[in-house]
Amino acid sequence: MTITxxxxxxxxSQDTLRYYERIGLIPSVNRNKSGIRNYTEEDCRWVEFVKCMRSAGLPIEVLIEYVGLFQQGDETTGARKELLIEQRKQLLIKMEEMQKTVERLDYKIARYGQAAGGIVLW
Structure with missing residues (x-):
């Protein structure tokens, strides 16, 4: 597949894909004879993985570390697993914080329905 x-x-964006490749977030993509990137299914799986992890808020540095460990081979399986376990823990903490924020917003929104004359007290 082409970058487009x-x-x-x-x-x-194409710029984001180039950036991800340049900083090592996705392994180097092979190019055809004309120098145009030729994404394989494996490359696409990396793009999908990185997009998913970034949308969840995982830091770029952590993902670069993960890709680097992956490229070192099977001897890094344990380290990769530990890295993912730690990121999962961090994500669960963020989810709890977000849930508290949603509850606070729900409370504030409900207060608007109860306020006389549209005045909401803090």
Whole structure:
């Protein structure tokens, strides 16, 4: 697939795809004889993985570390698993914080329905 096709498929800009490749978030993409990127299914799986992890808020540095460990081979399986476990823990903490924020917003919104004359007290 070309970078244009991958960009459309995953709703990621071409500049973002180039950036991800340049900083090591996705492994280097092979190029055809004309120098045009030729994304394989494996490359696309990396793009999908990175997009998913970034949308969940995982730091770029962590993902670069993960890709680097992956490229080192099977001897890094344990380290990769631990990295993912730690990121999962961090994500669960963020989810709890977001849930508290949603509850606070619900409370504030409900107060608007109860306020006389539209005045909401803090």
């Amino acid at each position: 096709e991958v960009s459309k498929k995953f709703d990621v």
